[in-house]
Amino acid sequence: MSEVESFFKSAFSVDNVIFGFDGGDLRVLLIQRGAAPFRGKWALPGDLVYPNEDLDTAAERVLEQLTGLRGVYLEQVKAFGAVDRHPLGRVITVAYFSLIKISNYVVTPASFAQFAQWHLVKEVDELAFDHNQILATCLHQLKHKVRNAPIGFELLPPKFTLTALQQLYESILDLPVGGIDKRNFRKKILGMGVLVEAQEIQEGVAHRPAKLYQFDADRYDQLVAGGYVFDI
Amino acid sequence: MSEVESFFKSAFSVDNVIFGFDGGDLRVLLIQRGAAPFRGKWALPGDLVYPNEDLDTAAERVLEQLTGLRGVYLEQVKAFGAVDRHPLGRVITVAYFSLIKISNYVVTPASFAQFAQWHLVKEVDELAFDHNQILATCLHQLKHKVRNAPIGFELLPPKFTLTALQQLYESILDLPVGGIDKRNFRKKILGMGVLVEAQEIQEGVAHRPAKLYQFDADRYDQLVAGGYVFDI
């Protein structure tokens, strides 16, 4: 075997850290492994990358196989390449994270998974491989991203209240309830000019109904084109 | 060949984007390839990762082989994994960037390179593989990082003038000369409390000599431990 050939003995995988939000809590989608190694352990949904498949395409495929979902926010975080991270050989993995609204999707476990389940991020226990480390890195990235890009809005219904939006940020950023000042939050978010009133009010609540707002993507794109940087 | 085996036909490499500063300009270290593919083309210094070598270790090795340098700032950026990015097979590469002071190192080209040379970042032409894309991504990362971590100081002599420091930021951030207000810059950087006066002044200049300052790493670590976030 030539020296060059000895290098072509490796594989790579993608691991998706799919964060989900259900209206109150930040969760992450885990599968219970149905095959060795780590059979029975919870793990991030990942898969080997096909030889003729781009990395980004592979990440989209895994996401779609697990959630039936296309076109959501999906971003590469980084590669994890410790020599001994996979017991069966040299496998580098590339981590992606995405963020979806749990209620929009029915999770359909892939063949290599016995179960797929949404776990509270705060209660995740020991995972297979180096997945705890990957999760931690992606969680850090998520917190950074949610503050610097308008990705949070996709987790809410198209029309939402400002209180719901505030609670979403408090949940993802792991702040106590009310950790953000309500008046200052409203001043800031409305001051951005990317929300428009839906001209409707909340229904079915046993108290004063709140106004509903919508995210104005066109307006946001305009602002970005003019150099605007989202920051909350 | 089993299905699993068919996946272990890939290789990975690291490509280092080594930014250097020579007192005035931001440069990047490129090699001229001495072997196919892309023989004769300029490329980022990279190498295949040994089968029993961690990714981070490989990046450090490549950096050391090219510059004789250890212990400098080195950070993974992301993986690049388009199917056709390498003409000889499926090779994913993981990009790292580092930042060094050009005058500190003598570049010693590795075997696969005919020449290694510092190129002005602004004048880099067409590179081998997808290296233009990698360079662009790393440059973006560098600009972000230099604003949020005190990595710029390592590019200057241990004792430096505030004007030199300001010019360094202007150069890396691609701002016009004087693009940063001198008074505001000094107020901000001195207000951080991470610079101490060296109690010396500049010598050999045909004008009023400037005070020299030093970066106080201990003080910076203290501040970080207390929650301080570098931001310029």
Add this chain to the structure above:
DNA sequence: TCAATTGGTGTAAAAATGACAATAAGTCTG
């Protein structure tokens, strides 16, 4: 000594942030 060059400094206006509490609009219960 004077011209040339770069070093060093303060202030005021504007903008952003952060702290803080009372009234409004509904539902529900008795």
Add this chain to the structure above:
DNA sequence: CAGACTTATTGTCATTTTTACACCAATTGA
């Protein structure tokens, strides 16, 4: 239907941060 309950909505003031801006100081060299 009155009163209790719950959440929605709104503004001000003090503080901090940011930005814009111009003159005198120190040295070299002709």
